[in-house]
Amino acid sequence: MATAHSALALAVCILMITELILARKDYYDILGVPRDATERQIKKAFHKLAM
Numbered sequence: 905m906a907t908a909h910s911a912l913a914l915a916v917c918i919l920m921i922t923e924l925i926l927a928r929k930d931y932y933d934i935l936g937v938p939r940d941a942t943e944r945q946i947k948k949a950f951h952k953l954a955m
Contacts, residue, residue: 925934932939935949 932941935941935946935953937945937949941949
């Protein structure tokens with residue numbers, strides 16, 4: 905029972921974080937890169953965020 909409760913709590917947290925990220929429209933800020941970032945920097949930041 906505790907495992908199911910923990911899984912549900914984790915799912916809710918993930919959904920809340922996803923909602924906060926999607927509500928922000930500044931993708932450079934979400935990725936944590938400057939506006940003049942190179943394609944490589946953007947890809948690296950994206951992969952880091954995805955992990």
